Amino acid sequence: xxxxxxxxxxxxxxxxxxxxxxxxxxxxxxxxxxxxxxxxxxxxxxxxxxxxxxxxxxxxxxxxxxxxxxxxxxxxxxxxxxxxxxxxxxxxxxxxxxxxxxxxxxxxxxxxxxxxxxxxxxxxxxxxxxxxxxxxxxxxxxxxxxxxxxxxxxxxxxxxxxxxxxxxxxxxxxxxxxxxxxxxxxxxxxxxxxxxxxxxxxxxxxxxxxxxxxxxxxxxxxxxxxxxxxxxxxxxxxxxxxxxxxxxxxxxxxxxxxxxxxxxxxxxxxxxxxxxxxxxxxxxxxxxxxxxxxxxxxxxxxxxxxxxxxxxxxxxxxxxxxxxxxxxxxxxxxxxxxxxxxxxxxxxxxxxxxxxxxxxxxxxxxxxxxxxxxxxxxxxxxxxxxxxxxxxx
Amino acid sequence: xxxxxxxxxxxxxxxxxxxxxxxxxxxxxxxxxxxxxxxxxxxxxxxxxxxxxxxxxxxxxxxxxxxxxxxxxxxxxxxxxxxxxxxxxxxxxxxxxxxxxxxxxxxxxxxxxxxxxxxxxxxxxxxxxxxxxxxxxxxxxxxxxxxxxxxxx
Numbered sequence: 001x002x003x004x005x006x007x008x009x010x011x012x013x014x015x016x017x018x019x020x021x022x023x024x025x026x027x028x029x030x031x032x033x034x035x036x037x038x039x040x041x042x043x044x045x046x047x048x049x050x051x052x053x054x055x056x057x058x059x060x061x062x063x064x065x066x067x068x069x070x071x072x073x074x075x076x077x078x079x080x081x082x083x084x085x086x087x088x089x090x091x092x093x094x095x096x097x098x099x100x101x102x103x104x105x106x107x108x109x110x111x112x113x114x115x116x117x118x119x120x121x122x123x124x125x126x127x128x129x130x131x132x133x134x135x136x137x138x139x140x141x142x143x144x145x146x147x148x149x150x151x152x153x154x155x156x157x158x159x160x161x162x163x164x165x166x167x168x169x170x171x172x173x174x175x176x177x178x179x180x181x182x183x184x185x186x187x188x189x190x191x192x193x194x195x196x197x198x199x200x201x202x203x204x205x206x207x208x209x210x211x212x213x214x215x216x217x218x219x220x221x222x223x224x225x226x227x228x229x230x231x232x233x234x235x236x237x238x239x240x241x242x243x244x245x246x247x248x249x250x251x252x253x254x255x256x257x258x259x260x261x262x263x264x265x266x267x268x269x270x271x272x273x274x275x276x277x278x279x280x281x282x283x284x285x286x287x288x289x290x291x292x293x294x295x296x297x298x299x300x301x302x303x304x305x306x307x308x309x310x311x312x313x314x315x316x317x318x319x320x321x322x323x324x325x326x327x328x329x330x331x332x333x334x335x336x337x338x339x340x341x342x343x344x345x346x347x348x349x350x351x352x353x354x355x356x357x358x359x360x361x362x363x364x365x366x367x368x369x370x371x372x373x374x375x376x377x378x379x380x381x382x383x384x385x386x387x388x389x390x391x392x393x
Numbered sequence: 394x395x396x397x398x399x400x401x402x403x404x405x406x407x408x409x410x411x412x413x414x415x416x417x418x419x420x421x422x423x424x425x426x427x428x429x430x431x432x433x434x435x436x437x438x439x440x441x442x443x444x445x446x447x448x449x450x451x452x453x454x455x456x457x458x459x460x461x462x463x464x465x466x467x468x469x470x471x472x473x474x475x476x477x478x479x480x481x482x483x484x485x486x487x488x489x490x491x492x493x494x495x496x497x498x499x500x501x502x503x504x505x506x507x508x509x510x511x512x513x514x515x516x517x518x519x520x521x522x523x524x525x526x527x528x529x530x531x532x533x534x535x536x537x538x539x540x541x542x543x544x545x546x
Contacts (some may be wrong), residue, residue: 136480138479143503147492195472258445261500
């Protein structure tokens with residue numbers, strides 16, 4: 001209990017390809033979160049920003065950038081960078097500050113403006129850089145997602161039609177989400193008609209990159225009670241563990257896995273929620289809704305198993321039975337997921353928590369999971385970064 | 394590839410696309426990895442100073458040729474031209490990619506699959522061997538890389 005903090009406010013700037021400065025998205029999300037919290041901006045004591053690496057110096061010091069844009073009021077600031085888990089690390093920093101007693105109330109913000117086209121490596125001949133080497137050899141990001149997807153087909157009998165159904169489900173979910181970028185009820189035929197990128201994944205199996213912003217106002221449970229918000233949704237766990245050597249799965253940007261010849265191979269993805277469950281003192285059987293990082297349609301199925309929401313290899317069966325759709329036994333990505341949002345790196349993990357907060361409050365209009373009590377997020381990024389956050393009523 | 398380009402390619406020297414990553418043995422090439430002399434863990438690409446096994450304080454490594462056969466863990470292809478530093482023929486030609494598990498090293502290694510082998514020709518568990526094939530060529534030389542080839546092919 002003592003590790004919990006309260007989520008007083010949430011806010012987002014809609015995802016899209018707006019082409020504006022990332023600060024604008026972050027400030028809009030932050031203002032909404034502050035308003036939602038009922039706390040005055042001047043009373044926020046700590047601003048925890050998630051950095052963006054694509055928007056110059058202001059992005060590297062995102063915490064200060066947002067604090068200044070909201071109007072300097074003396075709060076302490078911090079900036080976290082952890083690839084796709086940046087938002088969760090910014091939340092973890094705020095939680096640590098609150099739980100240590102160094103502050104009562106904090107603002108967590110992440111926002112990004114993404115460039116157009118492929119994310120290409122830096123120029124020049126750099127054979128010591130694994131990222132440069134893999135592009136030279138023709139190994140791109142979709143290669144890795146496709147290898148995981150094909151592995152599922154080979155091991156568990158998943159099909160391309162299953163993967164398409166993940167897209168169809170998420171498109172249905174995101175259709176009513178005002179913050180989603182893609183609001184169209186795509187069909188299995190739409191997916192099948194899209195171009196093959198990396199067999200078995202087609203263009204509509206792979207998520208896009210987007211602009212967007214998301215923010216949370218969090219506080220100590222005591223502070224929440226003091227302002228009459230003792231019933232606020234709580235953060236029960238924030239797991240940001242790194243992999244344990246030897247990592248068994250081929251990961252971007254590597255050309256080879258660690259060797260499991262001497263030390264037993266471990267799964268990083270599975271380790272992330274495991275730590276979160278331990279910290280929250282609950283198990284997968286308590287989960288009522290999940291927001292997972294569907295960088296590809298097939299990856300959503302991997303996550304469902306890594307979250308232990310079913311046995312390894314059974315996620316496609318859950319999907320086919322309708323368990324993971326709204327109205328099903330355990331809805332996954334009621335927001336529409338990355339399929340409807342596209343990825344705005346430093347905002348995405350925060351957006352997952354925003355969605356779960358709305359779900360647990362019963363405010364997810366048009367996409368509400370009935371009687372949602374416990375929600376869990378999962379995401380993973382480059383270089384051993386990943387996170388899993390548990391929120392509960 | 395036409396007869397003409399084949400003939401032109403043969404006149405150029407063959408050099409590795411990545412120096413020191415594999416042997417230039419045209420018949421039975423090996424990837425060149427390293428092995429920690431303290432704990433025995435294998436590395437590819439080569440680890441040169443500190444062992445990454447958290448239980449090992451080793452700082453010495455020997456270069457070691459890795460197993461040149463393994464089993465398919467998974468596979469895919471590239472239907473779109475990758476960005477630089479990939480060097481593409483004009484027009485771009487899709488290629489197949491395999492992740493191959495080396496039994497002794499207990500390590501999965503990525504690589505393109507030889508020209509002419511498609512996704513539909515592969516299955517998980519299939520035996521593969523390492524060969525050398527052209528990655529690209531420029532005015533001076535033909536740059537070779539490792540590729541995976543089905544043993545049965």
